[in-house]
Amino acid sequence: MLDLVQNTLDGIAAGSAYALLAIGFTLIFGVMRRLNIAFGPSIMVGIFLGAWVHVQWSAGLIEAALATFIGALLASIYIERLSFAAIRGDAALASMASSFALWMQLEQGVSLAFPGRTTAFPTLPPLPDIQIAGLFLGGDDLLVLLSAGLVLLVLHRLIYHSHFGLEMRALADSAEAAAVSRININRVAFLTFCLAALVGAVAGLLIAATDGQITPKFGLWATMKGLIAMMIGGLGSLRGALLGGLVLGIVEAQAQWYLGAAAREIVVYGLLFLCLIVLPGGIAGVRDTGAERKL
Amino acid sequence: MDPFLTSVLSNIGLFSFLALSAWLLLIGGEISFGQQAYFAIGAYASGIASAVWGWPFAVALALGTALGAGIGALVAWPAARLSGVHYAIATLAFAELTRASLNVFRYQRDIDGYLTGPDGANGFRDIRWVYEAGIAPGTYLAIIATLLLLVIVLIWLAARLNVMAQLRMVGEDPILAGMQGIRVLRWKIGAAAAAGGVAGLGGALFAHMATYVEPAQFSVMTGVHAVAYGLIGGLGTAIGPLLGVLIDVGLLESLRSLAAYRMIVFGGLVAIILILRPRGILDETLVTKVRSWARR
Amino acid sequence: MGAALEITDLTLRFGGVLALDAVDLSVASNTVMGVAGPIGSGKSSLINVLTGHYPAQGSVCFQGRPIAHLTPPERARLGIVRTFQTPRVYRRMSILENMRAALHATRHLFQGPSARRREDAHLRDGLAVFGLDHVAHELPDRLTQFELRLLEMARAHVTGARLLLLDEPAAGATSEEARQLSRAMTEHLIPGRTVVLVEHRIDLLRALCTDLVVLQAGRKIGFGTPDSVLARPDIRACLMGDPVDA
Numbered sequence: 001m002l003d004l005v006q007n008t009l010d011g012i013a014a015g016s017a018y019a020l021l022a023i024g025f026t027l028i029f030g031v032m033r034r035l036n037i038a039f040g041p042s043i044m045v046g047i048f049l050g051a052w053v054h055v056q057w058s059a060g061l062i063e064a065a066l067a068t069f070i071g072a073l074l075a076s077i078y079i080e081r082l083s084f085a086a087i088r089g090d091a092a093l094a095s096m097a098s099s100f101a102l103w104m105q106l107e108q109g110v111s112l113a114f115p116g117r118t119t120a121f122p123t124l125p126p127l128p129d130i131q132i133a134g135l136f137l138g139g140d141d142l143l144v145l146l147s148a149g150l151v152l153l154v155l156h157r158l159i160y161h162s163h164f165g166l167e168m169r170a171l172a173d174s175a176e177a178a179a180v181s182r183i184n185i186n187r188v189a190f191l192t193f194c195l196a197a198l199v200g201a202v203a204g205l206l207i208a209a210t211d212g213q214i215t216p217k218f219g220l221w222a223t224m225k226g227l228i229a230m231m232i233g234g235l236g237s238l239r240g241a242l243l244g245g246l247v248l249g250i251v252e253a254q255a256q257w258y259l260g261a262a263a264r265e266i267v268v269y270g271l272l273f274l275c276l277i278v279l280p281g282g283i284a285g286v287r288d289t290g291a292e293r294k295l
Numbered sequence: 296m297d298p299f300l301t302s303v304l305s306n307i308g309l310f311s312f313l314a315l316s317a318w319l320l321l322i323g324g325e326i327s328f329g330q331q332a333y334f335a336i337g338a339y340a341s342g343i344a345s346a347v348w349g350w351p352f353a354v355a356l357a358l359g360t361a362l363g364a365g366i367g368a369l370v371a372w373p374a375a376r377l378s379g380v381h382y383a384i385a386t387l388a389f390a391e392l393t394r395a396s397l398n399v400f401r402y403q404r405d406i407d408g409y410l411t412g413p414d415g416a417n418g419f420r421d422i423r424w425v426y427e428a429g430i431a432p433g434t435y436l437a438i439i440a441t442l443l444l445l446v447i448v449l450i451w452l453a454a455r456l457n458v459m460a461q462l463r464m465v466g467e468d469p470i471l472a473g474m475q476g477i478r479v480l481r482w483k484i485g486a487a488a489a490a491g492g493v494a495g496l497g498g499a500l501f502a503h504m505a506t507y508v509e510p511a512q513f514s515v516m517t518g519v520h521a522v523a524y525g526l527i528g529g530l531g532t533a534i535g536p537l538l539g540v541l542i543d544v545g546l547l548e549s550l551r552s553l554a555a556y557r558m559i560v561f562g563g564l565v566a567i568i569l570i571l572r573p574r575g576i577l578d579e580t581l582v583t584k585v586r587s588w589a590r591r
Numbered sequence: 592m593g594a595a596l597e598i599t600d601l602t603l604r605f606g607g608v609l610a611l612d613a614v615d616l617s618v619a620s621n622t623v624m625g626v627a628g629p630i631g632s633g634k635s636s637l638i639n640v641l642t643g644h645y646p647a648q649g650s651v652c653f654q655g656r657p658i659a660h661l662t663p664p665e666r667a668r669l670g671i672v673r674t675f676q677t678p679r680v681y682r683r684m685s686i687l688e689n690m691r692a693a694l695h696a697t698r699h700l701f702q703g704p705s706a707r708r709r710e711d712a713h714l715r716d717g718l719a720v721f722g723l724d725h726v727a728h729e730l731p732d733r734l735t736q737f738e739l740r741l742l743e744m745a746r747a748h749v750t751g752a753r754l755l756l757l758d759e760p761a762a763g764a765t766s767e768e769a770r771q772l773s774r775a776m777t778e779h780l781i782p783g784r785t786v787v788l789v790e791h792r793i794d795l796l797r798a799l800c801t802d803l804v805v806l807q808a809g810r811k812i813g814f815g816t817p818d819s820v821l822a823r824p825d826i827r828a829c830l831m832g833d834p835v836d837a
Contacts, residue, residue: 035380037519082566091573092379093326097526098569100519105562112555220515224391231384262416265395273388277373280381456700457691460684464692467681474642476667476696579683580730587685587728 002134007253013141015249016148020203021226022233022241023155024196030172030236031192034095038079038103040223042197043204046072047214048110050205051119061122061209068208069201075106076197080190089175103219111216118213124206144206151202152242158195159238168192172236200226228268232275234282243283301432305504307544308439312497313517314524314536315446316490321525322459323486324466325375328518329386332393333363333491335513337498339397339413342508345424347404347412352424356442356499363495364488371487375480378469390518397510418509425503439500446493450533462486527565529575531582538576593655595620595785596641596754601649603636603809610636611647612809618802623786625800625817627793627830633809634789635676638756641787642666642673653754668697670753676762678739680731686742687727690714693746717749718742720779737768744772744780755786761795773798793821793830805829 021040028036049071050064057063083098127139159165167188171178179185204222208214225248233244248268255267275282316330337359344355374385403412406421413419425435453459464472465482473479502508524539542564547557572578596618603611611633618624626634640647643663651659658666672693680689691714702710718724721741726733734742740760747755760776761769773795780786781799790796796803796817803820805813807829813820820826 029380035383082570086570087573091569093321093526094569094573096326097523098566100523101562101565101569103562104558105566108556108558108562224515227384227387231381235380262395262399265398266392269388269392269395273385273392276377276381276385276388280377457695457702458700460688460692461695463684464681464695467683468679470644471675471679471681472692473663474644474667474673475693476664478662478664478696574683583683583685583688583728583730590728 003257004254006135007257008250009135009137010141011250011253012246013137013144013249014253015229015246016145017203017207017245018225018229018248019242019245020148020151020199020206021222022229022245023152023238024200024203025226025230026236026238026241027168027192027196027199029230030238031168031189032084032095033089033175034084034092036079036083036099036193037096037223037227038083038099038106038219039076039196039200039226040221041103041106041219042075042079043072043200043222044214044216044219045075045106045110046070046197046201047121047204047208047218048114048119048216050208051114051121051214054122055120059122061124064122064209065205068205069198072197072201072204073194076193077190078102080193084189084193085186103223107216107219114216118215121208121212121214123212124209140210144210147202147206151199155199164188164191228272232272232282234284234286237282237284237286240282240284240286247283296433296436298432301436303545305432305436305439307540308436308443309497309501309504310521310524310540310544311443311537312446312493312500313521314528314540315450315533316494316497317518317521318525318530318533318536319450319462319486319490319493321522321530322466323462323483324469325378325483325486326383326522327386327487327490328383328515328522329388329390330490330494330521331513331515331518332386332390333367333494334498334501334517335393335397335508335510336366336491337363337495338502338508338513339400339419339498340495341499342419342422342502343402343412345503346419346422347402347406349406352428352503355424355503356496359499359502360492360496363498364492367491367494368484368488370491371484375483375487387515387518390513391515394510394513397513416510418507419502420507422502422506422508426506435504439504442496442500446496447533523565526575527568529572529577529581531575531577531579535575535577593620594618594652595654596624596787597650597652597655599650599652601637601640601647601651603633603640603645603647609809611640613649614806614809614811616804616811618785618787620785621783622801623781623788623799625796625803626787626789626806627791627796627803628806629829631808632806634806635758636809637806638673638758638787638789641754641756642671664696670751671756672747672750672752672754673756674740674743674747674758674760676758678736678743680739680742680746682731684730685728686718686723686731686734687711687714689731689742690717690746690749693750697750714749717745720748721745721775737764737772740764740772741775744775748780752784755780755784757786757788757790759789759791761790761792769795797821 025039046068050068053059053067054064079099079102083095083102087095087098124140124143127143129139130137130142159168167183170181170183171185171188175185229244229248230241232247233240251271252264252268255264313330313334317327320327340362341355341359344350344358345352370389374382377385398416400413401415403410403414409421411421461477462482464477465479469479525536527542528535528537528539543561547553547561553560568576594617598614598616601611601614626637628634636645639645643661643666650657653669681692684692715724715727718727721744723738723741723745731739761772764772769792776799788799800817803817804811805820805826813823813826
C-alpha cells in the first residue's frame with residue numbers, strides 16, 4: 001500500500017512535467033487544428049542552447065534557463081513560419097509532414113553542434129528532501145511540482161482573464177467567427193506558438209536540470225510524452241492535457257515499480273491504444289475536437 | 296553490379312514497400328505513423344518461418360505478407376472509426392506497442408548447434424536462408440524489384456477496376472462517399488489490410504537481406520519517414536511515394552559528401568516542397584491536368 | 592398513385608432541442624414535395640434523416656419498404672440521392688471523375704473498355720444537359736458556386752435516382768441563375784422522379800411543387816397545394832418574416 005502511494009507521488013512529480021508538454025501541444029493544436037510534431041525538438045534546441053551557455057561560460061541555472069527560453073522560442077518561430085504560416089490552413093497533412101522535416105533538421109543540427117552522447121546541464125538548487133509517514137519526496141521533485149504549479153496558475157490567468165486569452169479561445173473555438181470578430185488570426189496563432197514554446201521550455205528546463213544531462217533524443221522523447229498525455233486527456237482540452245499528463249506519470253511510475261522497465265512501455269502504449277478506441281474524447285470527455293469533418 | 300549500387304538500390308526497393316503502404320492509407324484519407332509495425336511483423340514472422348521452422352523462402356514471404364494484412368485489418372477494425380489525429384496516434388500507439396513487445400519477445404530454438412530466433416532487445420540473428428541458398432545480392436535485388444513491380448501492377452489493376460477511385464472518394468469526403476453508396480468503413484479496413492500486407496512483404500524481404508533485425512529498427516522515425524515519402528513525391532499516383540524514396544535514399548545517400556548534413560538538406564527540401572505543393576510533387580491536380588492535356 | 596415516401600411520427604433530438612417533432616408526411620410517386628420554413632425549422636434535418644445521416648425515431652418507408660434502420664450507403668443503393676446546401680464535390684477529381692464517382696457503388700467493379708466508353712458517353716450527355724460538358728476534364732475549382740450546383744444536379748441526374756432530396760438548390764443564386772436552375776430541374780431532373788425540395792424562394796416552390804409542407808420549430812404547421820398553403824396569412828407571416836427572404 002505504501003509502495004502504491006509512493007509511486008503515485010513520484011508519478012505526479014514526473015506527470016506535472018508531462019502535463020506542461022501536453023498543454024504546449026494542446027495550445028498549438030487548439031488554434032491551428034494542426035499537429036506540430038516538432039514541438040519536442042524545438043524544446044530540445046532550447047535546452048541545448050542552455051547547455052551551451054553553461055559549458056561555454058560556466059553559467060548557472062538562471063542564465064541557462066534564459067538561453068533555453070530563447071532557443072525554444074527561436075526554433076518554434078522557425079517551425080511556425082515554415083510549416084504553418086507558409087502552408088494553407090486546410091493542408092493539415094502538409095503542415096504535419098513539414099514539421100517532421102524540420103524536426104529532422106533540428107535534431108541533426110544539434111547532433112552536429114554537440115557531438116558527444118550527452119551534454120551537461122546545470123542542476124536545480126538543492127532543496128531538502130521531505131519525509132512524512134514513510135513517504136519520500138525528493139527536493140528536486142518538490143521544485144518541479146512547485147514550478148509546474150506556478151506555470152499553470154500564470155497560464156490560467158492568461159487564458160481566462162486576459163484579452164489575448166480571449167482572442168486565443170475565440171480562435172480555438174472557430175477560426176471563421178474569430179476572423180469576422182476582427183481578430184488578427186495570424187498574430188494570435190504566432191503568439192500562441194510562442195506561448196506554447198515557453199511552456200514547453202519550462203518543462204524541458206525542469207527535466208534537463210533534474211537529470212543534469214541532455215541528449216538529442218530529448219526531442220523525440222518530449223514529443224511522445226506530450227502527444228500521449230494530450231490524447232489520453234482528450235484532444236483539444238487544456239484540463240484534459242493536465243489530467244492526461246498526471247495519469248501518464250502515475251501509470252508509468254506504477255508499471256515501472258511493479259512490472260519493470262520493459263513492461264512499462266508496453267503498458268503505456270497499450271493504455272494509449274485502448275484509450276483512443278474506447279474513450280476517443282479522453283478523460284476530459286471532449287466531444288467535438290474539431291478534428292472531424294462535419295456535414 | 297557494383298556492390299554499393301546494389302545495396303542502395305535494394306534499400307530504395309525496400310523503403311518503397313513501406314512508402315507505398317503509408318501512401319495507400321493517405322489515399323484513403325488516413326495518416327498512419329505506424330506502418331513500421333507491419334514491416335516489423337513481416338520481418339519477424341518470415342524470419343521465424345525460414346530460420347527457426349525451416350520453411351521455404353517463398354512461403355515465409357507469404358506468411359509475412361498475410362500476417363501484416365491480417366493484423367492491419369484487425370487494428371483498423373476499431374481504429375478506422377476514429378478520424379484524423381486520433382487515427383494517426385492510434386496507429387503510432389500500436390506500432391510502439393509492437394516494438395515494445397518485440398523487446399521482450401523471446402522464441403529461440405537450437406538450429407545446428409546455434410540458438411536461433413528472436414531474443415528480445417538483442418534482436419534476431421541468423422536469418423540466413425538467402426545466404427545459404429547462395430543467392431547473390433544482385434539476384435536478391437532482382438527479387439525485390441520483381442515483387443515491388445508486382446505490387447505496383449496490383450495497384451494499377453485496382454485503378455482499372457475503379458477500386459482506387461472509390462478509395463479516393465472515401466479519402467476525400469467520407470460523408471459524400473457514404474451518401475453515394477460507398478461503405479466507408481469497409482474501404483478503410485480494406486485499405487489498412489492492403490497497406491499492412493505491402494509493409495509485411497517489405498519487412499520479410501528486409502529481414503532476409505539484412506539477416507539481422509532488432510526492435511529498435513522499427514521506431515517511430517521509420518514510420519514518419521514512410522508518410523513523408525508519399526507527401527513529398529505526391530499523392531496523385533503510386534509513382535509519388537517511389538519518387539519520395541528516390542529523393543531521400545537515392546539522391547542523398549549516394550551523395551556521400553552530403554552524408555553529415557543529410558537530414559538538414561532533406562528536411563529543408565521537404566519543407567520547401569510542401570510550401571509549394573502541399574500534396575507533393577505529383578499531386579492530384581497535376582495528374583488531372585496531365586490527363587486532360589493528353590486527351591487533346 | 593401510391594406513396595413513394597411515407598414518413599410517420601418522425602422525431603429528431605439534438606440534446607434538449609427538438610429538431611423534428613412527430614412529423615408525418617406522405618409523398619406520392621413522381622411528385623415534388625416542397626418543404627419550406629424559417630431557418631432552424633428542421634428542413635435540412637429532414638433531409639439528413641432521410642439519407643440516414645442523423646439517427647431519428649419514427650418510421651420511414653420508401654416504396655413500401657421500411658428504411659429507418661438502414662445506413663446511408665444502403666439507402667443510396669436504393670436510389671435515394673441528395674444534393675447539398677453548400678455543393679459537395681470531390682475537389683481533387685476532374686468533373687467527369689466526379690460524375691463517375693456517383694456510379695461506382697452500384698455497378699460491377701470490372702468494366703470492359705466498351706462498357707467504359709458507353710458510360711463516359713452517358714455521363715458526358717448528362718453534363719451536356721446541364722451545360723458542363725466543355726469542362727469535363729477540368730477540376731471543380733474552376734467552377735462557380737452556380738456551376739457547382741449544376742454539377743450536383745447532373746450527378747444526381749445520371750445516377751437514375753428514384754428519390755431526389757434537393758437541399759436549397761437555389762441558395763445564393765441570382766434571380767437569373769435561379770430561373771436557369773428551375774428550368775433545368777423541370778426539364779430534366781424532376782420528370783419521372785419523386786422529389787423532396789427544401790427551398791426558401793416562394794417563386795421556385797410555386798413553380799415546381801405538387802404539394803408543400805411548412806415546418807416551424809420541427810413541427811408541421813401547414814400542408815397542401817402550394818397555392819392553398821401560401822394563401823394562409825399565418826404561413827405568409829412565418830415565411831416572409833424569414834430574414835433570408837426579406
